[in-house]
Amino acid sequence: xxxxxxxxxxxxxxxxxxxxxxxxxxxxxxxxxxxxxxxxxxxxxxxxxxxxxxxxxxxxxxxxxxxxxxxxxxxxxxxxxxxxxxxxxxxxxxxxxxxxxxxxxx
Numbered sequence: 001x002x003x004x005x006x007x008x009x010x011x012x013x014x015x016x017x018x019x020x021x022x023x024x025x026x027x028x029x030x031x032x033x034x035x036x037x038x039x040x041x042x043x044x045x046x047x048x049x050x051x052x053x054x055x056x057x058x059x060x061x062x063x064x065x066x067x068x069x070x071x072x073x074x075x076x077x078x079x080x081x082x083x084x085x086x087x088x089x090x091x092x093x094x095x096x097x098x099x100x101x102x103x104x105x106x
Contacts, residue, residue, distance in 0.1 A: 012075035030057035
């Protein structure tokens with residue numbers, strides 16, 4: 001198995017996906033999907049593992065989070081759990097605020 005698949009199929013990667021669904025439910029969001037990938041992106045050579053979160057309700061939005069393999073793998077041990085969860089939570093909450101502000105103004 002390649003290093004990429006090793007990272008993407010870890011208990012940590014699965015736990016991060018589960019966290020995203022749990023957080024979305026808490027924030028009143030419906031997710032179409034949460035999926036991992038690995039890309040050779042010039043701006044993400046150091047952190048090639050990407051987690052795409054696709055929101056479908058109450059607004060449509062895709063967000064990609066980029067991580068290093070060590071960050072993903074450190075989630076289950078607790079080494080990176082707080083940092084990853086804070087990053088995802090901050091981003092999703094900000095998106096909710098932007099959407100709420102837009103609907104209030106529009």
